[in-house]
Amino acid sequence: MTKHSSTLRETIEEMIAMGELQPGQHLDETELATRFGVSRTPIRETLIQLESMGLVVIRPRRGAIVAELGPQQLVEMFEVMSELEATCGRLAARRMTPEEQHVLLAAHEACKAAVEAGEPDEYYYRNEAFHEAIYAGSHNSFLFEQTRGLYRRLRPYRRLQLRVRNRIGHSYSEHEGVVQAILAGDGDKAAELLRSHVMIQGQRFSDLMASLPQLTKSAA
Structure with missing residues (x-):
């Protein structure tokens, strides 16, 4: 190429x-x-x-x-995404350097600023940097590339999720738990929190399905 x-x-x-x-x-x-x-x-x-x-x-x-993703495909891809991120979090809690922890904290603070400004699109960009800091902190380049690739595939849908009422505030609160687990070196806790943070099910899945027409309305 x-x-x-x-x-x-x-x-x-x-x-x-x-x-x-x-x-x-x-x-x-x-x-x-x-x-x-x-x-x-x-x-x-x-x-x-x-x-x-x-x-x-x-x-x-x-x-x-x-390409369009049907409901079953979305569930399956988010299921895999949640497991990949959980693995990144588990490894990052063990392997992150102090410098990488500072990068993660800075990304977390940038997310907070976007929440306080009530800017879901800005939060989306800061959220992406936050997650990539965790991927990088895993110190596993293959895992990093696979996780980032699937993240990019799901970007329109993850972005759409953040437009649901109060979602960016909840997302930031979930980030706080992840950060504390990683800084404490608690890989199992970081994995558990990231898995829950990314997985779509129940009300979150219903909200995403209800929002999908916003994503496709100009495609007709």
Whole structure:
């Protein structure tokens, strides 16, 4: 993969992850080629790469669309996400350096500022930095890449969750417990709290399902 094609893939991946390209939206190769000032060939190659990541579905004779996740797929992916994050937390509690703990605390404080400002989108970005600090603190590069990859796949849905009433306040409170467990070196507690923090079930699942039309309303 050339540097240019890698950049193109990352750019379109980011547009999908942040909802600029909506689930179910048709991806017109000519329009994308014009937008990025390239030929259709690198666009087609990029869409194939994104299909292999589960972000795009390429349909014979009908072109590509942004992948949509059904309720069962979402539950299954969040289930795996919760276990990956739990493992990251368990390892981070054992392996984080003092410098990495400072990074985690700074990310936690940035989340607090976003909560106090009542800014769910800002909180989303700070929340991502918070979780990545834990992934990095696991000191397991394979786990880091796998967890971050699934996080990116679920970004539109995790972002949507934060728009549910009072969710960012609850999320920050859950972060506080995670931070304290990691700083105390309690890997089992950190894992338990992260698993619960990420998993969607019960009311949280119902809230997410009710919010999904907001994510797809412009895709029609």
